Every structure is written in structure tokens, then in C-alpha cells.
Amino acid sequence: MAFSFLLLPTVLLIPLFCRHVTALQATAxxxxxxxxxxxxxxxxxxxxxxxxxxxxxxxxxxxxxSDVAYYAQLxxxxxxxxxxxxxxxxxxxxxxxxxxxxITGADAAFCERTGQFDTKKSSTAISLGATKTLQYGxxxxxxxxxxxxxxxxxxxxxxxxxxxxxxxxxxxASSGILGIGYGKGIATNYPNFIDQLRAQNVTRVKAYxxxxxxxxxxxGVIVFGGVDTSKFAGKLAKLPIIPxxxxxxxxxxxxxxxxxxxxxxxxxxxxxYNASSTPLFFDSGSTMTxxxxxxxxxxxxxxxxxxxxxxxxxRIDCALTTLNGTVDFAxxxxxxxxxxxxxxxxxxxxxxxxxxxxxxxxxxxxxGDTFLRSAYAVFDLETNAIWLSQAENCGSSPxxxxxxxxxxxxxxxxxxxxxxxxxxxxxxVSSVAPESAEALPAPTASTVGLAATGTTSPGRTTPxAPTASTTPTTPSSSAGSCFRGQAGIVWVVGVMMLLHMLKLVL
Numbered sequence: 001m002a003f004s005f006l007l008l009p010t011v012l013l014i015p016l017f018c019r020h021v022t023a024l025q026a027t028a029x030x031x032x033x034x035x036x037x038x039x040x041x042x043x044x045x046x047x048x049x050x051x052x053x054x055x056x057x058x059x060x061x062x063x064x065x066s067d068v069a070y071y072a073q074l075x076x077x078x079x080x081x082x083x084x085x086x087x088x089x090x091x092x093x094x095x096x097x098x099x100x101x102x103i104t105g106a107d108a109a110f111c112e113r114t115g116q117f118d119t120k121k122s123s124t125a126i127s128l129g130a131t132k133t134l135q136y137g138x139x140x141x142x143x144x145x146x147x148x149x150x151x152x153x154x155x156x157x158x159x160x161x162x163x164x165x166x167x168x169x170x171x172x173a174s175s176g177i178l179g180i181g182y183g184k185g186i187a188t189n190y191p192n193f194i195d196q197l198r199a200q201n202v203t204r205v206k207a208y209x210x211x212x213x214x215x216x217x218x219x220g221v222i223v224f225g226g227v228d229t230s231k232f233a234g235k236l237a238k239l240p241i242i243p244x245x246x247x248x249x250x251x252x253x254x255x256x257x258x259x260x261x262x263x264x265x266x267x268x269x270x271x272x273y274n275a276s277s278t279p280l281f282f283d284s285g286s287t288m289t290x291x292x293x294x295x296x297x298x299x300x301x302x303x304x305x306x307x308x309x310x311x312x313x314x315r316i317d318c319a320l321t322t323l324n325g326t327v328d329f330a331x332x333x334x335x336x337x338x339x340x341x342x343x344x345x346x347x348x349x350x351x352x353x354x355x356x357x358x359x360x361x362x363x364x365x366x367x368g369d370t371f372l373r374s375a376y377a378v379f380d381l382e383t384n385a386i387w388l389s390q391a392e393n394c395g396s397s398p399x400x401x402x403x404x405x406x407x408x409x410x411x412x413x414x415x416x417x418x419x420x421x422x423x424x425x426x427x428x429v430s431s432v433a434p435e436s437a438e439a440l441p442a443p444t445a446s447t448v449g450l451a452a453t454g455t456t457s458p459g460r461t462t463p464x465a466p467t468a469s470t471t472p473t474t475p476s477s478s479a480g481s482c483f484r485g486q487a488g489i490v491w492v493v494g495v496m497m498l499l500h501m502l503k504l505v506l
Contacts, residue, residue, distance in 0.1 A: 037400025038226030077122025083115035090283035091179035092187040095165030098173040139172035230395040232376035232412035236387035237333030253281040286368035290361035314356040
């Protein structure tokens, strides 16, 4: 599967800060540069269908692409050089510098605007000499490993000597990728970006939370090392991650067991499609949700689809997006209800054309962004679990976790004390771009965030591809402060959710 996107202007955000989870219900969010423990990343969702002129927009077939991707701005080197990379829970490594000459049209223009890192212009860049080929669902990158200093937009703090790849060649890639899956000892043989956040005491736990935000809300947030209790309701259900050796493909992804899928139509009379346990994984790098063929076909029929087109997409009536029905994904202790409108992909035409955001797959069963917009998910890499709740939005309350065990006591604010706790500070800072922001041209394709495999050059030990034997282990959960001797510095990065304007509107 490939991606295509709508472009929006580069957005730089002022810092937001995280408070302690131990004071979640009583203490207001403190705006201080010394509040410890988490990295708060606002997600910007643009649906400005008039952003591109007709000359800049390109009409594409719906095949082999996604509508949405999430990008983080990193600054690499000394002095810092800004680059944008795709944020991906389904892969493990950071790499930059896609080969823009290997793609054409709007893809190439977008690629050039995401930024290139020049190792020769950084006084702190060190080449490790090792090379590797990363293979994705679609696309690949040949990289050489370097270490250098990395900072996030809006922050003065820096991660030192972070290992990452600099591409010497790539195919079907419009940007680099920031893989935020498992790292050292599980999926890589070196500390990846997530490992370094914890090792360098930027976060106190090796965990992050993801709330993409609904189409209507048009904003979301990712918090490394903490939670945002204004993005969900009630308690979080803990789902154990299936070890790689027991997973369908032997790769250490965020595999969990789903118990059933059902539909609750507007009349409220639910019916279950399947009541058998199904292993699947969460992947923010995939817009689409991929389910087994029989299950996908049954859901599509209930949406009135006659069958998949030549590209595997199911056309549905756009009027369904105005109804109050849901498709319900049941897990142990929690059911995530995905509204019809969140499952629809709308092609801007006259009249509009809509497609179901679920595709059939006999290779991977995964929950992509069409599911994740309705879920609040904590990716817990310490105890190997996904903590899950229904997504809501009643403000902004990012809070640092002192230890991973605190998650069991965390309660979402939404639906309980929304009026008293509502905080719109994240909306205020994420909705305005600086005057100097430049518009990025629209790409037509990118790579899927499935775990990459590696081919290593001789002469040096380099990260190896995950195998069935690389079963996730439980890292230490000891808590540490951010930057010893002081309370710590919190990082904020503008993460852009780039929608392709190519006549597509989510």
C-alpha cells in the first residue's frame, strides 16, 4: 500500500509542558520550562480543500495510496538542520534524505520541501560506516548509519549521539521515516529514538500515547512519556502485546488480540460479524484498516458496497457518513466504536464519491488511522502492553508518568468534569502558522509504515531485521528525572497530519 497526501504549511509551535500524573485530578497544567517527564506533540489536521490551485492539484487514481500521514519536524546536527519525517508506530528506525530524483511530479516537489540533512555541514555528525537496506510494504531505502545531535521543534534540549540512517538511495519514498516501534534488543541492535528519549532522561517511562483526533476536531496529540487525560473517557484497558515468536509474521510489532467485530446501525440493533479471537497490530503509518477478506466483505455489504473495484476499494454511499451508526471493535475490557463517518474516505467531486476505509488483506491484519482516530492508545514498551480507551476530546491535559504502573490509576476526564477541566491551549498554538511558513507541494505517494527488513553490508555489525526469535522482553521500569539536578525540560514538536489535496478530503 502507498500513501498520498494533502499538503499544508510548515507549522512551528510554542512549547507546551507536562505535569505529573500523580497530581492529575487536582493540579492545573503548569506552563514552565522545567516541568519534567514527557514530550507533547500536537497533531495538526488540515481540511482546507481550497489550499491548492487547480494547476497545483493533480487528479490521481485511488489505487495504492493513503490520504493521511503524520509528520514530525526534527532538527539534526550542529548547527541544526530541519527535516520532516513520517511518524510511524509500525517501524523501528529513523532515516532521512529520500532520493527525490527517484519519484516524479508532486511527489518530487513535496520530497524536496521536506528537507535534506547535509552531514558535511554538521560538526557533530559521525559516520559509523555501516549500511543497510530498509524494505517497507511499498518502497525502500538504502542507508548509511550516522550519529548526531537531534532536537525537536520548539525545544532547546537535545538528544546526543542518536543513531539514524542517511539514505544514499530510495524508492517510492517522499520523506524519511521516524519509526517509533521497539528498539534495542528487540527490533534493532542499537538504541533507537524511543530508547534514547528514556535513556537520556527526557521521559521517565518508555511509553507514549496517541490520539489522532476525529475529522471534526481536526487536531490530535502524541505524548511521549505521558498521557493526556482530556483525550479519553474512563479507565484504560490493558492489552498484552503478543510476543514476536507467537505473532502471525514473527515481527515485534504492536500485536494484540481482538475478540470480535460488530456493527451497531442507527436503529441500535447490533449484530456480530465474528466472535473469534483475531491477532492484529496497530499502525499509524497506514491510513487504511486491513481485515481478513471474509470479514471485510461482510462489513462492506452492510455498507451497501457491491464489491471491491480493481484496486480493492469498496465504494459506499456518502449519505452513510451522516448516520449515527458505528463499527465496533471489541477487545478484552474495552470496545472501540468507530463512527461511520470516520470509516469513509471522500473523493471531492460533483457529486462526492466515498469509499470504505477498510480493505481486504490475507497478509496483514492491522488497525490503521481509520480505526485509530476513534481510539486513545498508550504504547507501553516497558510492560509490553497497549492501554486502550474510546477517544474523546474535552481539552488538553498532558501529564508525565512517573512510572508505568501509574497507568492503572489514570482516569480520562471526558464525560465527567469536562466543563471544569476544559483547556484549549493546544488548539490555540496548533492552529496558527508563523508568517514565514512555506507551503509544501503535494506528494502523491509515500511508503507504508510496516516493519522494515535489513540487508547488511560486510565488514561491520549493523542492526538486523526482526526474526521470530526476537521476542519482546520487558525492559526496566525504573523511573528517572528529566536532566539530573533540575526538574527537567519538556519538548514540544509540531506534528503535521498532511492530507493530500488531490481531490481527496477525509
